[in-house]
Amino acid sequence: MKKITIIGSGNIGLSLAKGLVNKNYCKPDDITLTRRNLKLMTDEVAAGFNVSDNNIVAIYNADIVVLAVLPQQLKKVLEEIASSINPEKQLVISVVSGVTCEDVRKELGNNVQVIRAMPNTAIAIGQSMTCIASDNAVDKNIKEVTILFETVGAVITINEDLMTAATALCACGIAFFLRSIRAASQGGVEIGFHAHDALKMAVQTAKGAADLLLLTQSHPEGEIDKVTSPKGCTIAGLNEMEHNGFSSAFIKGIKLSAKKAAGLYND
Ligand SMILES: NC(=O)C1=CN([C@@H]2O[C@H](COP(=O)(O)OP(=O)(O)OC[C@H]3O[C@@H](n4cnc5c(N)ncnc54)[C@H](O)[C@@H]3O)[C@@H](O)[C@H]2O)C=CC1
Numbered sequence: 001m002k003k004i005t006i007i008g009s010g011n012i013g014l015s016l017a018k019g020l021v022n023k024n025y026c027k028p029d030d031i032t033l034t035r036r037n038l039k040l041m042t043d044e045v046a047a048g049f050n051v052s053d054n055n056i057v058a059i060y061n062a063d064i065v066v067l068a069v070l071p072q073q074l075k076k077v078l079e080e081i082a083s084s085i086n087p088e089k090q091l092v093i094s095v096v097s098g099v100t101c102e103d104v105r106k107e108l109g110n111n112v113q114v115i116r117a118m119p120n121t122a123i124a125i126g127q128s129m130t131c132i133a134s135d136n137a138v139d140k141n142i143k144e145v146t147i148l149f150e151t152v153g154a155v156i157t158i159n160e161d162l163m164t165a166a167t168a169l170c171a172c173g174i175a176f177f178l179r180s181i182r183a184a185s186q187g188g189v190e191i192g193f194h195a196h197d198a199l200k201m202a203v204q205t206a207k208g209a210a211d212l213l214l215l216t217q218s219h220p221e222g223e224i225d226k227v228t229s230p231k232g233c234t235i236a237g238l239n240e241m242e243h244n245g246f247s248s249a250f251i252k253g254i255k256l257s258a259k260k261a262a263g264l265y266n267d
Pocket residue numbers: 007008009010011012013034035036037055068069070071073076077095096097118119120121171
């Protein structure tokens with residue numbers, strides 16, 4: 001089994017590690033997690049992961065090095081590991097938003113194979129939507145990374161110039177859908193349900209909507225037409241939401257996120 005080192009074990013780094021282990025892609029012992037403060041890693045040690053606060057030592061035996069620090073923290077990490085990366089044996093995956101493969105190679109060297117991946121936090125339960133892109137990786141490596149991320153969700157390979165758009169739609173997107181579920185549950189409370197029941201009802205309803213599209217491959221508007229009875233209460237609610245800018249707000253939010261994602265490295 002390939003050895004994986006994840007540099008930056010925060011929200012997404014840990015979600016990836018847990019997802020890979022939960023879906024039996026590898027064992028905890030195949031993964032090394034790095035973080036500056038190891039005192040915060042006791043749960044991961046107990047779970048059997050290797051942990052380290054030394055990125056250079058941590059990548060020594062790695063076949064795959066995953067960069068999962070914040071964009072603003074990346075340059076320091078790249079400078080630190082640059083002379084220790086072995087381009088012949090090691091593949092670099094970057095999940096860092098707004099940083100191109102070329103940006104990474106500028107620090108690590110031109111012969112390093114770099115693949116960008118944009119997962120979301122549902123990777124922890126094997127339900128990520130992950131977009132991958134590279135400007136220099138060979139097919140064998142793209143295939144290997146595709147298989148890795150397919151273990152923990154769905155994968156689409158895209159052109160690298162769409163990576164910030166993918167960040168907004170999928171990585172930030174999970175927060176947008178979560179907020180809409182929360183809003184639905186708040187509406188539910190106002191019309192009479194206790195909070196925990198309202199949330200459960202909103203979550204299952206959202207899951208049903210997503211599964212309807214996934215399993216039948218139908219279009220959202222086709223499914224909406226089946227719900228909206230003439231002169232009925234669904235169309236009344238839906239139109240009220242649209243008069244208040246529901247679709248427009250969602251679209252504007254995604255556009256702003258994409259714009260922001262593009263500028264994160266130099267923020
Ligand atoms: N959170 C998310 O849903 C997603 C995040 N991303 C990207 O992943 C990256 C990480 O995001 P988060 O996990 O949310 O951030 P985070 O702040 O939760 O995690 C970053 C981790 O890196 C560690 N770190 C910082 N400097 C380090 C160093 N020199 N050596 C080792 N570890 C170091 C920090 O201690 C922290 O644990 C960002 O670039 C973000 O754009 C991508 C997809 C989804």
